[in-house]
Amino acid sequence: MTFYSELSPSPRTIMTPGPVEVDPRVLRAMSYPILGQFDPEFTSLMNDAMEMIRAVFRTDNQWAFPVDGTSRSGIEAVLVSLIEPGDKVLIPIFGRFGYLLQEIAERCGAEVTVLEKTWGQVFDPEEVISAIHREKPDLVAIVHGETSTGRIQPLEEIGKACRELDILIVVDAVATIGGVPVETDDWCLDAVIGGTQKCLSIPSGMAPITYNERAERKVLRRKRVEKGIRQAGDGIQTGGLDGFSPVRSNYFDLSQLQDYWSPRRLNHHTEMTSMLYALREGLRIVLAEGLDARFARHRLQEAALIAGLTKMGLSLYGDASCKLPVVNCIDIPPGVDGESVRSMLLDSFGIEIASSFGPLKGKIWRIGTMGYSCSRKNVLHLLGALEAVLVRHGVRVPQGLGVQAALDVYDQVPKIT
Amino acid sequence: MTFYSELSPSPRTIMTPGPVEVDPRVLRAMSYPILGQFDPEFTSLMNDAMEMIRAVFRTDNQWAFPVDGTSRSGIEAVLVSLIEPGDKVLIPIFGRFGYLLQEIAERCGAEVTVLEKTWGQVFDPEEVISAIHREKPDLVAIVHGETSTGRIQPLEEIGKACRELDILIVVDAVATIGGVPVETDDWCLDAVIGGTQKCLSIPSGMAPITYNERAERKVLRRKRVEKGIRQAGDGIQTGGLDGFSPVRSNYFDLSQLQDYWSPRRLNHHTEMTSMLYALREGLRIVLAEGLDARFARHRLQEAALIAGLTKMGLSLYGDASCKLPVVNCIDIPPGVDGESVRSMLLDSFGIEIASSFGPLKGKIWRIGTMGYSCSRKNVLHLLGALEAVLVRHGVRVPQGLGVQAALDVYDQVPKIT
Structure with missing residues (x-):
């Protein structure tokens, strides 16, 4: 009989559009x-x-x-x-x-x-x-x-x-x-x-x-x-x-x-x-958090993430007027292997982000800001990690500014974490 | 908003044909x-x-x-x-x-x-x-x-x-x-x-x-x-x-x-x-227990339970030649309210057994001996509890003998618990 190892999953920061951290x-x-x-x-x-x-x-x-x-x-x-x-x-x-x-x-x-x-x-x-x-x-x-x-x-x-x-x-x-x-x-x-x-x-x-x-x-x-x-x-x-x-x-x-x-x-x-x-x-x-407070938290983390990504020079996919607040789609910069970036984020930083399907496969990354994963700590961790990984992939990113832009957003609403 | 209590399920000995204890x-x-x-x-x-x-x-x-x-x-x-x-x-x-x-x-x-x-x-x-x-x-x-x-x-x-x-x-x-x-x-x-x-x-x-x-x-x-x-x-x-x-x-x-x-x-x-x-x-x-050892454990607990139930004067339902080893069906004694017995087992002893469906509804109880619930401890606890509850429901049961009959079976195979 094959011997199976004890279950011991590695800790992950899950920033996909689901499943997210529990x-x-x-x-x-x-x-x-x-x-x-x-x-x-x-x-x-x-x-x-x-x-x-x-x-x-x-x-x-x-x-x-x-x-x-x-x-x-x-x-x-x-x-x-x-x-x-x-x-x-x-x-x-x-x-x-x-x-x-x-x-x-x-x-x-x-x-x-x-x-x-x-x-x-x-x-x-x-x-x-x-x-x-x-x-x-x-x-x-x-x-x-x-x-x-x-x-x-x-x-x-x-x-x-x-x-x-x-x-x-x-x-x-x-x-x-x-x-x-x-x-x-x-x-x-x-x-x-x-x-x-x-x-x-x-x-x-x-x-x-x-x-x-x-x-x-x-x-x-x-x-x-x-x-x-x-x-x-x-x-x-x-x-x-x-x-x-x-x-x-x-x-x-x-x-x-x-x-x-x-x-x-x-x-x-x-x-x-x-x-x-x-x-x-x-x-x-x-229900203990309260639905309205929960929606506000999701909007805030979205704003901070978007501020950081934009500052890094990344462009957002899709019509902004109908953006879903809990999913953030980024155009993969030209010449970058999107799957290689995702792998390095996972292997070195323990962060998971998503690719996409059908006509968008290989063209965008999708970052979720959902539920328990939708936190200040996760957004800041992701922005720093993504910057580092993009630099390692030869993308010219203004270093350090993405995280600072997100912190600026948080400064305006200090009580939501 | 209604306030919901913390989850705090009571401990149960689950002797049904599923779901059983995990x-x-x-x-x-x-x-x-x-x-x-x-x-x-x-x-x-x-x-x-x-x-x-x-x-x-x-x-x-x-x-x-x-x-x-x-x-x-x-x-x-x-x-x-x-x-x-x-x-x-x-x-x-x-x-x-x-x-x-x-x-x-x-x-x-x-x-x-x-x-x-x-x-x-x-x-x-x-x-x-x-x-x-x-x-x-x-x-x-x-x-x-x-x-x-x-x-x-x-x-x-x-x-x-x-x-x-x-x-x-x-x-x-x-x-x-x-x-x-x-x-x-x-x-x-x-x-x-x-x-x-x-x-x-x-x-x-x-x-x-x-x-x-x-x-x-x-x-x-x-x-x-x-x-x-x-x-x-x-x-x-x-x-x-x-x-x-x-x-x-x-x-x-x-x-x-x-x-x-x-x-x-x-x-x-x-x-x-x-x-x-x-x-x-x-x-x-x-697989660590081993399939054959697991089947043997299920057969042993069945044998002990059946020995006890029989000694208590209860009759088993169905053709014995094709009995499913992991489910034990008992005819509800005449004049006994099967649901009242089940409720008292649950409320006083924390034990759950099952009723049945369709043509057998109200006529038999079903006791599971499955998986983690299929243990010496559970079989003995159930036999003692069922005896006590039946006595409280006016059934003449020879007191103490069911548990002793099961112990006699276990004496022959001391290593399986």
Whole structure:
């Protein structure tokens, strides 16, 4: 038998657009002994998590719970539950994760129409709204914060237009939840998916979601109860009646998940106990900081980082008017091997930054300022390290000035660290 | 804002058929700071996990990795990737989780034929083999260990019959992996799904799976690469060519998952870093104990528990010849409120045992002897506590004899604790 070494991960400063560093209190929460999934003490923690998700998503929705999987599991659960084969779905795309929405919707059997925007920009809401009037889709799916390009899409007008036309709107807020305002109710969003491993600073593994009664109505008419746990009085059981098709997935069927998360606790999967501890603790920390204070901290670290990078002579990628505050995209200077810079940052300084995908691969670096990683200490460490590494790669950088520029920004707001 | 209390779960002795107690070394592993998903140090841990899954599943398959979700996510990933709509699927059912296979296969669009066995029994392999000859399915899906009834299905002859007829066989070994032999290669099983939260004693959250080249061939002809990350030379991109339909799920598409787990590391989801730490550490502990020693420990604790329960005058549910060694089902004595007994065990003794589902609800208790929970200390604690609680519920139990009977069993094998 091969002998495997003891786990001993090296310390890292993680400045990617996710996963980012996890608050030590969340790490500690995962080390607590587990409870059984139907232990009243555990179901009480599940209820806490639901309440806290509502607060973070700023919604009064009844349904607010995690899907047990990574962020895209939450997206797929919402889409596969809300899209019946043949439904018309409109997807405005301005980066990689828009294509993911398209991909999932197509696999759900939707007739998908896309609007595509040049990467680095977002849509004028009026463009989307006129497409909605033209296409009359059953559902609109759209990304809020695109980590692939570092852009943020204004959603309020689009959400309200969908509500007026009685069209469902689903929002991927994986990158924004906990770092940038996501106003589920005020913006009239019917279903919103968040991510744990970005601004919430919880390890990847759960996807908190919320959806309202409009979405629930669509889910419930496709309801089906597992035969192995059916009891007299379960009512609708077979799905597909009255022309409504059952949800194509069991794991992602929101009608079953909401029964599991309801007081009835109808058995579905075995809840991820340790991840639920992490989720509850991470949300508790977010709410203790306060959402508005948290957003302000993210804006400050962004300002300091951008000041430093600019002073170093680096140029920012994309349209500044729609920059996502928690992701900072830099054009890789001409002649520089972006991957070599990333490797040296990791190997010598213990800092991880990200490359990018598709058309931007090799062209930009992406630096995250998210959650627990979004700190003064990390921004300053990164600026100093990046300068040193760029110099070692032959780039002419004014030495020492990047860190000084960031310190100047911090001098104006001494209390946020 | 509501104030939420600090996490502080009560200590529990968890004797259910999962989730069960987690080895403290695994809990500790989850409390380590995370690494980025593409950090070479992290991908090296991913590779370790793959090797260890191969060892635990006793296979030389290239593909052996976790699906990021609870156990049923692994089942759905395998079925949705291997079943094309219209495929004929044969499912022999002898408990709740057989119905789950049926449910998932139907949602995948399969034409499902089931064989049903009275709960408490399993199939004579010849019954299944003759059904296979009769039905000529594209795929057979079957449960190895049924926790709902506490039975284990012999698979070797069925696996070999499928291989001879070139039919794929998929096995749900969620309850057995790590506690009872699962011989993936020797039994000619094409795809096997394990569970973490049972005999492996890792928290729920990942589903280790393995599949061979026969299964891979079927997956690859349905391959499709996400548009947002496509590059020149990716070859097949759209799926659905040549009459093969693309996999209906993105999250569960094994062709994408295996690209992510290959040296190419093609981006898919964000790997669950902390759960991967837990998986690697849990498998490391299993392999350090040794599979055969681990199986022997499970058999011994079963023998001691059964000796004690029998001495107490309790009767065991189901056909003894196919008893699943890691789940012990007891008929609830006439006139006893099973839920009241369970509550008192939990509230006064901190012990959790399970009820059951569907036709067995209210009729049996199920006691797990799995993984870290499968210990001499736990078996003796449970026997003493159950006796006391039954006496408080008016059941005439010979006092003190159950624990003594278990001690007699342990006297014969003093070294296993």
